[in-house]
Amino acid sequence: MGESAYVFSKAYVFRVPEGVELISYLSEFAAKNNILLGAIMVLGMLKDPIIGYFDKEQGRYRENSLKGTYELASSIGNISLRDGKPFIHLHVVLGGPNGETYSGHLLRAEVYIAEVIIFELTGGKPLERKQYGSLWLWDVYST
Amino acid sequence: MGESAYVFSKAYVFRVPEGVELISYLSEFAAKNNILLGAIMVLGMLKDPIIGYFDKEQGRYRENSLKGTYELASSIGNISLRDGKPFIHLHVVLGGPNGETYSGHLLRAEVYIAEVIIFELTGGKPLERKQYGSLWLWDVYST
């Protein structure tokens, strides 16, 4: 077992209130429940989402602002530490009225419906993000 | 720990038979195994899927019927209770022959291949859907 191994603690299953910003809400939820490491799955519908594409040349996220309400067709992510606090990293796949699809790194979105499952993991070394240029990343796994 | 916290019970991993309707099959699987709460992940290929986009103005799902066979590129969902029975909520991302992608809420689809993982959760308050207009939703999480 390497340093990357953890055990299962609690699972949180809940619906986020309509109208709140998703990333902020999940950050507060993780902080309040002291979730230091975990996996996230979300489905529902989001309004006016802003999704990011990391542009390596520019060294920053290009922001794509979508207008309207989209099916949150898939969203997976993780919780780890940044500056000692729980940090949410969430990607999204969004479906429009005809099933047309946009996807990327979620920067922000208003919740219409969001059904969230968080798998809390404990028992191993805390996983902390460090700054690499304009990205905040975990150390790479080494054998 | 709020009322939204659960513990890990069993994980089910299986392949759905070719030709059956996916949502019905998973509903029967959950009922038969008495899975009252859980997370679902599926990958495989689906035939003639019908995906929904919830139209808030109309108060109902707009149905997009896709013809042919699609890679089930991502599918996450959950199991909770509706009218006291296990209810499947599943979203899908579907890839066509050139990788072109459609996504939304899965209404129905015939299985070509479906590899399913269900994480059963127990130990907390049952999560029951209630009718809000034409949607069936959990109560929102409250602190």
Add this chain to the structure above:
Amino acid sequence: MGESAYVFSKAYVFRVPEGVELISYLSEFAAKNNILLGAIMVLGMLKDPIIGYFDKEQGRYRENSLKGTYELASSIGNISLRDGKPFIHLHVVLGGPNGETYSGHLLRAEVYIAEVIIFELTGGKPLERKQYGSLWLWDVYST
């Protein structure tokens, strides 16, 4: 409890080094850690991914080679056995600079960033892939 039921063992959470091929790396990780069954979630960015669409008429994967770097907007998969060794089955949803999306079965891709979570499952009957034509599948679940 059917033969498809397992229990939760460890969870592995790690970042894959930049520049390696993702499927090969995960295969080696699973072999080294002796992970015989599990669920996989990945997010990050991939370079020059090749995604497959299984063409039933031709009995083989059609390969779609994408050039450039894409947000790995969703990736779920599983680990089971093939020829007695851990085998990775991973699907991907990829977002381009404007959020445009391609998806399918991942054949190969170079990692730019890949944050991986593996849920290891144990305690049940090993799940082994068998050859059905040009596909390697689990036996279907039978009640």
